[in-house]
Amino acid sequence: MRTLNPAVKFVTLLAVTLILAGKHDPILNFAVFLLSMAAILSAQVKPRTLGLLLLPILLAAAGMFFTGYRFHAGGSMPVRAEILNIGSSALWNGLTQASRVLAYAGAGYLFALTTDRVRMICSFQRQFHLPQVFAYGLLAAWGIFPQMTREYRRTRAAFRARGIRVFPISPALLKPLLVKSVRWSEALAIAMESKGFSGQAKRTDFAPIRVQPRDWLFLLLTVGCTAAAAVLL
């Protein structure tokens, strides 16, 4: 899963979610979710990491289940089941809503947890013709993200050390970050330029990320199977 072309993986998973969007079937949704989880675990993602990431999703899914369960088409809503073509069972409707959340999150996590960010940007640049200023700008911004979180903690510690209570997203906390991020972006831009980077100039590619036959196979099999299941179920 990790060695697949990121651009093809992205298109494949996007296509799957689009197919799911047009279908209201919890079995299909659960199948996509479970297959995504299996693929993630097979890519050596730690079960604990995955478990923690799934916590908010499970919460959202539970919320959606009860929403769907309570406000199903046969309930007290001002719509009728025939109009929206939704199954009349409250349980079925709840499961459909909950499983949708899980299926979308599964596909999203599958991409996010099994894709190297540098490979992804390089692949997007090559396959989607993403402008190089944008691509490397994104990578540089990614690079300073850990620093931003560190600075945020540092600023909070400074406030706490002076006995000042602030909310986590207080403007007083965010202002220093904003000032610093402007300076960082300037310093980074200068550093990138001094290493020869230019948005327009031609560059060579050390390890070009190409689309291999197996990438096509993954795309065709995944999208084909999902589409077939959507038609048959």
Next chain:
Amino acid sequence: MSIHFQNLCFTYFEDRKDVLSGLNAVFDRETVTVLTGASGCGKSTLLYLAAGVYPHGAGVLRQGSVSVEGQDPGSLPPPERCRLVGMMFQNPELQFCMDTVKNELVFCLENICADPAEMEGRIDEALAFCGISHLTDRTLASLSGGERQKAMLACLTALDPQWLLLDEPFANIDDASARAIAARLKTLHKTRGTGILAVDHRLEIWLDVADEVRVMDGGALLPEVMAVSQLDPAKLEALGVIVPGRSYRPQLPPPQTGAPVLALEDLSVVHQGTPILNHVSAQFLRGRIYAIVGQSGCGKSTLFGALSGLYPYTGHAWLEGRELRRLRKKGLGKAGFVTQNPQDQFVGGTVRQEILASLRQDPKAMETSEAILRNIRLWRYRDISPYLLSQGQQRRLGVAALMAYDCHILVCDEPTYAQDRHNTLAVMDALCRQARERNAALVFSTHDRQLARDYADEIWELKEGTLHAYAESGG
């Protein structure tokens, strides 16, 4: 074969006075030159002009010209410019765009359209030259300051520019890493003929590398050319340069040792799965000054971060008998934390609010804040943002804001980081004097062992995750 500045007048803002005024200078490629002078004298600006970063990146070149090997660096596109001049910056954290050391080197070589088939070899060669082959696949975020500067040097080695311009490259790294980098720079100069022009106000590391020292003062280059073997320490000191081996000659009242204020007991910190501090135990007494020295990445900032609440720790840190991490609002003012970057501790929107934040319990806060600001010569800046002050002014404000509390201990992480001699003296004198007058303990970390010897009553070395008594100074 030179960098040539001709009648240079440069300013950052049209309506402000020139940072460089009518500057003429020639720096020869055969000679390794260190450009020095007090903070704000225009030396870094000169370097950025030679690197072609200014004026298109910032500022206005009112008149004059810059030529590097006969070419105007500002007119060249970046891929060509980086073959002419390479630059190493002061802040090792903000020089990289990719995630790992290898990917950064690949990025550099791709920029100059190097042949992909040769890249692997050039990368290995550059890393081996800088002695960091073992860091190839490490993420840049996980490297220490010294390791990052070595990675930056590896990038420059791979790009192989004709000139290397260095903007205080050793400001934030330990002596051992600095000397290792300096030795490599010398080799580059000798074997490849790379021209080297460095800006620094600490000359210690450069003594084995540089041929001559030039001094800038008030936007102009002084005519004297000093060979490193014949430096004039008195003159350099007067111009704000930190001269190796010269004492700071602090005039401090003698220590009046009091009761223990901070006691560390088996304090350990694990950061991202790696143990950084292992069972640190130490006791700090009121009225005494303590310096903590140690290699880059040895955990000095982690120790200070743990005390200020940035990192969780196990074990105990007792502040006057109460566990530091449990202290609520009331007890917090007893310990003041001076961060490496003064901007990290600002909480107020204006200079005055910064002081007022510390005086919330004081019924005469307005009067007291005025007295404090006048004392640190920042009264006229009272209504502007602290971020608009110069670095030296920010440091003075930061220290004054903490001293407005009734601090029993001041914990300072590299308080003289990237400061010239004048500012170093001003900051250390202010800190130590205040600590002595209030009979507070002062704990500061530094890379400058001379500074530690001159100001501290006790020096501790952080080594292998633990504090060891390094030496007893005269105090």
